[in-house]
Amino acid sequence: xxxxxxxxxxxxxxxxxxxxxxxxxxxxxxxxxxxxxxxxxxxxxxxxxxxxxxxxxxxxxxxxxxxxxxxxxxxxxxxxxxxxxxxxxxxxxxxxxxxxxxxxxxxxxxxxxxxxxxxxxxxxxxxxxxxxxxxxxxxxxxxxxxxxxxxxxxxxxxxxxxxxxxxxxxxxxxxxxxxxxxxxxxxxxxxxxxxxxxxxxxxxxxxxxxxxxxxxxxxxxxxxxxxxxxxxxxxxxxxxxxxxxxxxxxxxxxxxxxxxxxxxxxxxxxxxxxxxxxxxxxxxxxxxxxxxxxxxxxxxxxxxxxxxxxxxxxxxxxxxxxxxxxxxxxxxxxxxxxxxxxxxxxxxxxxxxxxxxxxxxxxxxxxxxxxxxxxxxxxxxxxxxxxxxxxxxxxxxxxxxxxxxxxxxxxxxxxxxxxxxxxxxxxxxxxxxxxxxxxxxxxxxxxxxxxxxxxxxxxxxxxxxxxxxxxxxxxxxxxxxxxxxxxxxxxxxxxxxxxxxxxxxxxxxxxxxxxxxxxxxxxxxxxxxxxxxxxxxxxxxxxxxxxxxxxxxxxxxxxxxxxxxxxxxxxxxxxxxxxxxxxxxxxxxxxxxxxxxxxxxxxxxxxxxxxxxxxxxxxxxxxxxxxxxxxxxxxxxxxxxxxxxxxxxxxxxxxxxxxxxxxxxxxxxxxxxxxxxxxxxxxxxxxxxxxxxxxxxxxxxxxxxxxxxxxxxxxxxxxxxxxxxxxxxxxxxxxxxxxxxxxxxxxxxx
Amino acid sequence: xxxxxxxxxxxxxxxxxxxxxxxxxxxxxxxxxxxxxxxxxxxxxxxxxxxxx
Numbered sequence: 001x002x003x004x005x006x007x008x009x010x011x012x013x014x015x016x017x018x019x020x021x022x023x024x025x026x027x028x029x030x031x032x033x034x035x036x037x038x039x040x041x042x043x044x045x046x047x048x049x050x051x052x053x054x055x056x057x058x059x060x061x062x063x064x065x066x067x068x069x070x071x072x073x074x075x076x077x078x079x080x081x082x083x084x085x086x087x088x089x090x091x092x093x094x095x096x097x098x099x100x101x102x103x104x105x106x107x108x109x110x111x112x113x114x115x116x117x118x119x120x121x122x123x124x125x126x127x128x129x130x131x132x133x134x135x136x137x138x139x140x141x142x143x144x145x146x147x148x149x150x151x152x153x154x155x156x157x158x159x160x161x162x163x164x165x166x167x168x169x170x171x172x173x174x175x176x177x178x179x180x181x182x183x184x185x186x187x188x189x190x191x192x193x194x195x196x197x198x199x200x201x202x203x204x205x206x207x208x209x210x211x212x213x214x215x216x217x218x219x220x221x222x223x224x225x226x227x228x229x230x231x232x233x234x235x236x237x238x239x240x241x242x243x244x245x246x247x248x249x250x251x252x253x254x255x256x257x258x259x260x261x262x263x264x265x266x267x268x269x270x271x272x273x274x275x276x277x278x279x280x281x282x283x284x285x286x287x288x289x290x291x292x293x294x295x296x297x298x299x300x301x302x303x304x305x306x307x308x309x310x311x312x313x314x315x316x317x318x319x320x321x322x323x324x325x326x327x328x329x330x331x332x333x334x335x336x337x338x339x340x341x342x343x344x345x346x347x348x349x350x351x352x353x354x355x356x357x358x359x360x361x362x363x364x365x366x367x368x369x370x371x372x373x374x375x376x377x378x379x380x381x382x383x384x385x386x387x388x389x390x391x392x393x394x395x396x397x398x399x400x401x402x403x404x405x406x407x408x409x410x411x412x413x414x415x416x417x418x419x420x421x422x423x424x425x426x427x428x429x430x431x432x433x434x435x436x437x438x439x440x441x442x443x444x445x446x447x448x449x450x451x452x453x454x455x456x457x458x459x460x461x462x463x464x465x466x467x468x469x470x471x472x473x474x475x476x477x478x479x480x481x482x483x484x485x486x487x488x489x490x491x492x493x494x495x496x497x498x499x500x501x502x503x504x505x506x507x508x509x510x511x512x513x514x515x516x517x518x519x520x521x522x523x524x525x526x527x528x529x530x531x532x533x534x535x536x537x538x539x540x541x542x543x544x545x546x547x548x549x550x551x552x553x554x555x556x557x558x559x560x561x562x563x564x565x566x567x568x569x570x571x572x573x574x575x576x577x578x579x580x581x582x583x584x585x586x587x588x589x590x591x592x593x594x595x596x597x598x599x600x601x602x603x604x605x606x607x608x609x610x611x612x613x614x615x616x617x618x619x620x621x622x623x624x625x626x627x628x629x630x631x632x633x634x635x636x637x638x639x640x641x642x643x644x645x646x647x648x649x650x651x652x653x654x655x656x657x658x659x660x661x662x663x664x665x666x667x668x669x670x671x672x673x674x675x676x677x678x679x680x681x682x683x684x685x686x687x688x689x690x691x692x693x694x695x696x697x698x699x700x701x702x703x704x705x706x707x708x709x710x711x712x713x714x715x716x717x718x719x720x721x722x723x724x725x726x727x728x729x730x731x732x733x734x735x736x737x738x739x740x741x742x743x744x745x746x747x748x749x750x
Numbered sequence: 751x752x753x754x755x756x757x758x759x760x761x762x763x764x765x766x767x768x769x770x771x772x773x774x775x776x777x778x779x780x781x782x783x784x785x786x787x788x789x790x791x792x793x794x795x796x797x798x799x800x801x802x803x
Contacts (some may be wrong), residue, residue, distance in 0.1 A: 051789060052790060052792055052793065055786060055789060055790070056793050073786065074782060074783040074786055075783055075785045075786030075789060076782070076783045076784055076785045076786055077782075113751075126776060130773065130776065131775060133769060133772050133773070134769065137765050137766070137768075137769045140765065141761070141762060141765055144761070145758075157754075164758065224756070367756025449751075567771075
């Protein structure tokens, strides 16, 4: 790249920024998906579609447009699919029209950053629903035939019933049991035991025993038990998957912050939008105000202000000039700049953070879910008991192996962890629904288990305990200065200027010749006198600025200037959230990348005793590791790119919806509402859920304690097994539903 | 009891038919947007069908 060419593209970029078309059109085109039939479609997340009225409005308006072939809103997923007449259609006007209607949209690409793609996940759910339907069909029919046997069918009728049951049950178990068989096989092959091992064994052996009894004309078959067991367990598993799909689609719908491409200046002076992978070291990028920096680069032309809150946790925007380095993810606030790429996207600051996050996650991988911990004790105990029963009966009946095997398998059936298999997922699904009503999104069930265990919490400052918008504390300002400062503040989009404009509200002075100098401030002529609002040193060139001003300053030429003190706005509910955690016996601390003075100020305002300032991402991980070393289980709440590794390293983590993409990917929970109330509420829900899960396990064990002696004594009939199994499953489900009732009581009180 | 020889196959066929229809609805995307479909029935105008999701 030659330096000579740079001036022209920048002028052109400014030109295009003014018309508001830079990059977006090309970026939108990159999102168009073309299916096998050649139809081009775009998928958008529409966050504020709430009812049928919104659906009707969007579809009516889009349906009337010539550049839309078809449009359909999915209210459940809050998504919109637009089919374009041709793949070349420019979708940008459509997006702008939607924004004009009050529905800002974000393109949805397949879910990146997590294990499975969106299409993949829903495929698994559909398979489970199909298995569930087959199991339901089998259960109803086999049960109907079994009722005939229990009611006293004898002789040939009974034999025919048994054969019919076998004819239905065998294919049903083979089809509907696959999820359990394959999971159990996978666990055994890697030398582990999970809940699916006893399930698969019980179902498989029950089926074989019943087949054997049918062939040999025996009186008791357990086909109904095998099939209804599968049905109940599939209910739990399907609910679990649907919950995860829903959370996944909600996360996909959040506005993405990292840019996927950049405007690269060409030698002929034109700008070409290039996907992030195609940007090479040495390329010159044009970056507009309001855009995020796509890759690490170095400014070569233009002045601007930068918001680095998401990257470093600094709450105050900084001025940047040619020669300054920009990390990917920084927000460009005021000026258009040209910057030379210094590192490819794969080695950028963001990529280093992601690598760090991957390493930090290994610690969490050691967590074993409650159900699997139970299975580790339960499976060997049950299998030894069945073996003991078999040997005992063999000795007692002096070698009647058929009778001994029958009793041993009935022990397996009666102890089959049907209620245990349902105990956890049903409670988690109900809890996820309750959390969603509270505005908290849960990524999976294990996070809820981990959240219930926390014994300390640590919060990031900027963006988590505070919002990005600064405000001005009470101050004295003269009428002329106030009106002048307001007039200049309204001319700028800088966060500090907006805070001043909000604080000063009222009549503004009439100002002419306004110009904004990125990195310095705004200048204008008010009543024939030049005035400046901005950096203290810059205003000091024309006015008398008192020493020691670090906030923005306003002054008329040749007169004393007024300084504004910027404070950070606490997030609503931050104080209450911290208090609730402390009241529950969870000490809270602050871990921030910002300067010590500002950290101390916020800590004092919130009554936090422990606060670590100027922490780098590595410091944050080290702090969490030392806590882990002490055996502490830490909840981390953070939002920034710099928090992402710490979010992954903590025992469990939460992020606000405004967090960086990396932060949201790393966090277990996402708080969708503005306030922080969701944090203690989620913690409360997690503890309620843990209690319900414990009760469910107790109920399942209690039932086993009663029925196992009967089974060992050989007193269990197929009717008894069916009744006991259904009853225990219903008890567990009913108990889990109490979780959602607890919520309504709470909201009534609130 | 010979009536069972007719009734049981009939019952099984009906059940299997229901199962097949359920599979069809599932593949047809009829459960993709349950809350949306509940609202759609309230739309007044019979606008042209917007298929293709």
